[in-house]
Amino acid sequence: MPVELAVVILTYNEADHVAACITSVGWADRIVVFDSFSQDNTPALAQAAGAEVIQHAFEDYARQREAALQAVDADWILFVDADERSSPEQAAEIRDLIRHGEHNGYWIPRHNYIFGKLTRHSGWYPDYQLRLLRRANAHYDMERQVHELVNLEGEPGYLKTPFVHYNYTSFAQFRAKQRRYVQYDARMLQQQGIHPKPHKFITQPLRQFIWRFITLQGYRDGWHGLRLSLLMAWYEFQKYVHLRRLSSADR
Structure with missing residues (x-):
């Protein structure tokens, strides 16, 4: 039963x-x-x-x-x-x-x-x-x-x-998991037919930082919130770098 x-x-x-x-x-x-x-x-x-x-x-x-x-x-x-x-x-x-x-x-x-x-x-x-x-x-x-x-x-x-x-006990663990997410998310964008336009390498990480630090009030966590917002902006940039590699490989 x-x-x-x-x-x-x-x-x-x-x-x-x-x-x-x-x-x-x-x-x-x-x-x-x-x-x-x-x-x-x-x-x-x-x-x-x-x-x-x-x-x-x-x-x-x-x-x-x-x-x-x-x-x-x-x-x-x-x-x-x-x-x-x-x-x-x-x-x-x-x-x-x-x-x-x-x-x-x-x-x-x-x-x-x-x-x-x-x-x-x-x-x-x-x-x-x-x-x-x-x-x-x-x-x-x-x-x-x-x-x-x-x-x-x-x-x-x-x-x-x-x-x-x-969640993340060390920076090494954080970095390893975010790299896996970057690769997965880039593949999803590729499958949707999205190509990395040059301005996206600037605007998307900037939007990610503003969203996390200001809209989601990361500033209220002080230096910790600033560091996390910057890290997530960096991995947003890395997502488009990986997408560019995937797009180049398809040509």
């Missing part, structure tokens, strides 16, 4: 995070670590912490989440990343919503800690993620391999209580 609520944690080499994540969701009816054949001791640590472990080869995030939806028998699925933490307050809100709410899915806000600092501006809050899903009424769009898109029956609702997300 399916349980009412299962937490699914996608992992790959998450030995530093998985046990603490499992502890934070100990209130769930079932906890499943859906592992992409980690090369460290993530599976053993997960089992020691009380979770089930299912291993499934990774293709992309959308397919991995969809595979978890198919594999884990529960009325509701709550996806939690290994570097995220739940709380008793969130548990109480989720229990109430799945029993009395009117939606088939719920967006969950996140408190992002970047380089060890809670980041409330520059676009990192509320940072809603559609993670609480009534299993029978939700599927992932296979065309969106990154920044996954859920096809949900009906309009989703919103939680008030956030995840705590220990």
Whole structure:
């Protein structure tokens, strides 16, 4: 018989995070670590912490989440990343919503800690993620391999209580992930038939900086907000550099 609520944690080499994540969701009816054949001791640590472990080869995030939806028998699925933490307050809100709410899915806000600092501006809050899903009424769009898109029956609702997300702990981690996003986003632009016009190398990074630092009030985070806004502007520039390389290769 399916349980009412299962937490699914996608992992790959998450030995530093998985046990603490499992502890934070100990209130769930079932906890499943859906592992992409980690090369460290993530599976053993997960089992020691009380979770089930299912291993499934990774293709992309959308397919991995969809595979978890198919594999884990529960009325509701709550996806939690290994570097995220739940709380008793969130548990109480989720229990109430799945029993009395009117939606088939719920967006969950996140408190992002970047380089060890809670980041409330520059676009990192509320940072809603559609993670609480009534299993029978939700599927992932296979065309969106990154920044996954859920096809949900009906309009989703919103939680008030956030995840705590220990996002980027170092600049090296931030840089590596942004480089992957740059490459993916550039490919998406290429597939849409967009070519990098010369002025875009200036206007798009400038717009990114103004949007994050002024419109999204990154200035309220002081030097931290300024640094993040400048970094995101730089990676916007890098996106168009990569798009130019892709366009040149097609000629």
